[in-house]
Amino acid sequence: MSDAPNDIVIELKDVHKAFGAQKVLRGVHLQVREGTTLVIVGASGQGKSVILKHMLGLVKPEQGEVLVFGRDLTRIRAREVKEIRTHFGVLFQNAALFDSMTVFDNVALPLRERTKVGEERIRASVMEKLDLMDLLGAEDKYPAQISGGMRKRVGLARALMLNPRVVFFDEPTTGLDVHKSNEIYRLFHRTQQQLKYTAVIVSHDVPKIFKLADTVALLAEGVIQGCMSPEEFQLAENPLIREFVETTMGPIYSSDKEESILYETL
Amino acid sequence: MVQFLEKLGDQCLHLLEQLGRMGIFLFACLWCVVKPPYKIFPIIRQIHFIGSRSIFVIFFTGAFTGMVLGLQGYYTLRKFGSEGLLGSAVALSLIRELGPVVAALMVIGRAGSAICAEIGIMRNSEQIDALECMAIDPYKYLMAPKFVAGVLSMPLLTALFDVVGILGGWLIGVVLLGINEGTYFQAMYASVEWQDIKMGLVKSLVFGLLLIWIAAAKGYFLHFERGGGFGAEGVSRTTTDAVVLSSVAVLLWDYLISAIML
Ligand SMILES: Nc1ncnc2c1ncn2[C@@H]1O[C@H](COP(=O)(O)OP(=O)(O)OP(=O)(O)O)[C@@H](O)[C@H]1O
Numbered sequence A: 001m002s003d004a005p006n007d008i009v010i011e012l013k014d015v016h017k018a019f020g021a022q023k024v025l026r027g028v029h030l031q032v033r034e035g036t037t038l039v040i041v042g043a044s045g046q047g048k049s050v051i052l053k054h055m056l057g058l059v060k061p062e063q064g065e066v067l068v069f070g071r072d073l074t075r076i077r078a079r080e081v082k083e084i085r086t087h088f089g090v091l092f093q094n095a096a097l098f099d100s101m102t103v104f105d106n107v108a109l110p111l112r113e114r115t116k117v118g119e120e121r122i123r124a125s126v127m128e129k130l131d132l133m134d135l136l137g138a139e140d141k142y143p144a145q146i147s148g149g150m151r152k153r154v155g156l157a158r159a160l161m162l163n164p165r166v167v168f169f170d171e172p173t174t175g176l177d178v179h180k181s182n183e184i185y186r187l188f189h190r191t192q193q194q195l196k197y198t199a200v201i202v203s204h205d206v207p208k209i210f211k212l213a214d215t216v217a218l219l220a221e222g223v224i225q226g227c228m229s230p231e232e233f234q235l236a237e238n239p240l241i242r243e244f245v246e247t248t249m250g251p252i253y254s255s256d257k258e259e260s261i262l263y264e265t266l
Numbered sequence B: 001m002v003q004f005l006e007k008l009g010d011q012c013l014h015l016l017e018q019l020g021r022m023g024i025f026l027f028a029c030l031w032c033v034v035k036p037p038y039k040i041f042p043i044i045r046q047i048h049f050i051g052s053r054s055i056f057v058i059f060f061t062g063a064f065t066g067m068v069l070g071l072q073g074y075y076t077l078r079k080f081g082s083e084g085l086l087g088s089a090v091a092l093s094l095i096r097e098l099g100p101v102v103a104a105l106m107v108i109g110r111a112g113s114a115i116c117a118e119i120g121i122m123r124n125s126e127q128i129d130a131l132e133c134m135a136i137d138p139y140k141y142l143m144a145p146k147f148v149a150g151v152l153s154m155p156l157l158t159a160l161f162d163v164v165g166i167l168g169g170w171l172i173g174v175v176l177l178g179i180n181e182g183t184y185f186q187a188m189y190a191s192v193e194w195q196d197i198k199m200g201l202v203k204s205l206v207f208g209l210l211l212i213w214i215a216a217a218k219g220y221f222l223h224f225e226r227g228g229g230f231g232a233e234g235v236s237r238t239t240t241d242a243v244v245l246s247s248v249a250v251l252l253w254d255y256l257i258s259a260i261m262l
């Protein structure tokens, strides 16, 4: 983790994006360093998923640059974008599983399409990943036949299949029970130690997700309000960050009295 | 007035944009068809879906088209005292025109609509984005097998349609209305030339390409549809559009190819 500029894997420079009249991003600056985990937090509908889609090259900004491995996704050719994406592992917010394929085929797809591995090896590594996600027994079901949390985990298994260099997880633990989400966090921690991947995670699971984060960024009002370590984040001066920290982990739960006041005023 | 012109211009621009998009789409798909690696299994699956499973409907429409041709042709030709030419009339109209066109319309109804809906739903639920993010080319993975299968299946289905149709005409003309069997087939041998069969073949190839192209592109660009291709309704509207558009395109190209080749 030196300051050498070449260990920045992803960099957003002054990214603006509007959908029709609605300005979603108004100058987002963000850097992700190699091997670190960036957690993006913020209220629902602020544009966290949109930031992720910019990093994936699925959405083009109106203004600004999106640099991945030092190359500007908006300027390079489709073939180069594809080459960059071979290093990605992505979990979409809605998991985006292929709904006419079984769970097994979903997880096996990257191996089948991108490598020349034989069917036996594919079977072994898919089963290993499914086991890791506690999904054994569901491999022959279709996405419509499994629960929402299971879909998330299938998406995770698929994202981690080809040992990516950069992973993007959009709300990996939303819809999972506490035990499962703890399990997933442990898994992230372990795999990241092994594979040393860079991670960008969008999550509402504050403060638990902070344990995983090297950097936390709050998106509010179309800009990143601060990009800092979790410890600094919790003590930051910025009023929006203070407000976020207080509502998510702050004094609301400290006394019963305050809570009842909160309910009465609602 | 100004408003009208503005609207007209807007529509024209939209149309041009759509045409350009679909043109690029076609080239990208064809490029992916010829680009290695080649995978045979997805193509077989698509041939099964587009081709084999259309056989039943092609068989029936072919038989009835031939039977109607036999019936109508017989009474028309009898006025001129030339019932003997029935075989030639049935065979030529089937091979040149009705075979390719009706078979294409049936395949549009069966497979074209299904392809459009399938791709449209994948677009809608971000499955195509997911493919792209996994560095799997949707053109290669989804489209190329469909194009190959469409272009391979259509001539075969058309040939089946023609044969069944000719037999249908025989059933009505010879068995039911009592034309001499030898005359029926002799007239056919005498009048059908390689030229006619070539025309039917060219048409069926072009129609195969056309119907897959329109169905796949409509589904793929669902999110660019006017009024938004959202949700179940968006998919259904786009699928209807695709069916109408490809039927019209088939008839249009039928005329063009006939005009060029005759
Ligand atoms: N394709 C699109 N077309 C129009 N508007 C869009 C589109 N995608 C996103 N938006 C808008 O951008 C805003 C941000 O959406 P986004 O999905 O990024 O929110 P989010 O921060 O991920 O919220 P959540 O935490 O609920 O997932 C929303 O107001 C949404 O309406």
Ligand SMILES: [Mg+2]
Pocket: A048, A049, A050, A093, A170
């Ligand atoms: Mg989101």
